[in-house]
Amino acid sequence: xxxxxxxxxxxxxxxxxxxxxxxxxxxxxxxxxxxxxxxxxxxxxxxxxxxxxxxxxxxxxxxxxxxxxxxxxxxxxxxxxxxxxxxxxxxxxxxxxxxxxxxxxxxxxxxxxxx
Amino acid sequence: xxxxxxxxxxxxxxxxxxxxxxxxxxxxxxxxxxxxxxxxxxxxxxxxxxxxxxxxxxxxxxxxxxxxxxxxxxxxxxxxxxxxxxxxxxxxxxxxxxxxxxxxxxxxxxxxx
Numbered sequence: 001x002x003x004x005x006x007x008x009x010x011x012x013x014x015x016x017x018x019x020x021x022x023x024x025x026x027x028x029x030x031x032x033x034x035x036x037x038x039x040x041x042x043x044x045x046x047x048x049x050x051x052x053x054x055x056x057x058x059x060x061x062x063x064x065x066x067x068x069x070x071x072x073x074x075x076x077x078x079x080x081x082x083x084x085x086x087x088x089x090x091x092x093x094x095x096x097x098x099x100x101x102x103x104x105x106x107x108x109x110x111x112x113x114x115x
Numbered sequence: 116x117x118x119x120x121x122x123x124x125x126x127x128x129x130x131x132x133x134x135x136x137x138x139x140x141x142x143x144x145x146x147x148x149x150x151x152x153x154x155x156x157x158x159x160x161x162x163x164x165x166x167x168x169x170x171x172x173x174x175x176x177x178x179x180x181x182x183x184x185x186x187x188x189x190x191x192x193x194x195x196x197x198x199x200x201x202x203x204x205x206x207x208x209x210x211x212x213x214x215x216x217x218x219x220x221x222x223x224x225x226x227x228x
Contacts, residue, residue: 004158033215042119042204042218043159058215090158104151104216106158 002026006091006107013081013114021076021110023091029105031094032074036060036087037109043090049074050096081114088112117142121205121219128195128226136190136222138179138205146207148172148181148188149216153202162190162203195226 007022025032033048035058045058049068063085065077074093078085088111092104122137140148147166151159163172168183177192188205205219 035218040220042220043216044218045215048215092159103149103161103164104159106160108156108158 004091004093004105004107006089006110008110009108010111011113013078013112015082015114017081018077018079019081019112020078021089021091021112023074023076023107024072025074025091025093025105026072027093027095027105028071029093029095030071031096032068033058033092033094033104034064034066034074034076035090035092037090038087046076046089078112081112083114086112086114117146117207117209117217119205119207119217119219121203121222123220124202124223126222126224128224130197130226130228131194132226134190134192134195134199134224136203136205136224138188138190138219140186140188140205140207142186142207142209142217144209146209148179149206149208150177150179150188150190151204151206151218153204153221155201159204195224197226197228200224200226 004025034046035043044060047066049055088109091107094104118141149164150162152162153159163174165172165181171180179190202221202223204221206216
């Protein structure tokens with residue numbers, strides 16, 4: 001019962017490097033989203049997708065790109081990493097059942113450090 | 116815009132003590148309200164939810180009631196256990212935004228023997 005799978009779990013980058021955080025879900029959920037978790041700030045929405053081919057910006061999208069070519073996958077790309085992007089990143093998925101009552105299912109997180 | 120305010124932690128309790136974690140919100144319309152729990156080294160998981168005013172969500176001995184008149188959704192448990200030690204997040208989703216939650220800053224609970 002995989003649910004939402006994120007890779008890698010840990011990553012250290014140098015300023016200016018690029019990387020992709022992978023996210024896959026096997027629950028056939030339409031909605032997927034990326035959050036970052038920082039101390040004292042809770043979780044903040046970066047980007048989200050309501051279906052394959054459709055993405056939109058969340059609260060803190062700058063410095064990140066996403067695409068949604070399949071229902072299962074929703075990678076998050078950092079084109080030029082900055083120390084301010086040091087954080088724990090969570091991918092989540094949900095099904096739009098009952099309108100706005102869908103439960104989010106989270107991955108285990110990816111801890112990124114940018115030096 | 117939507118916002119969620121939680122009491123700051125950490126909250127330290129002895130086993131079998133009563134727990135209350137306060138949560139208030141600001142939102143337009145009729146949001147759904149959630150409590151998520153994050154155990155050490157894990158992602159968040161849904162603890163309970165309420166979708167309309169006066170609804171009570173409950174799970175694993177935890178309860179929270181959706182109070183529209185006070186815009187609150189306080190989490191309570193009558194007798195905490197060491198295994199309840201975790202970070203608790205209050206969250207809301209606005210109408211038609213099932214994929215987007217607004218989270219509070221989280222409250223760390225530490226339960227000791």
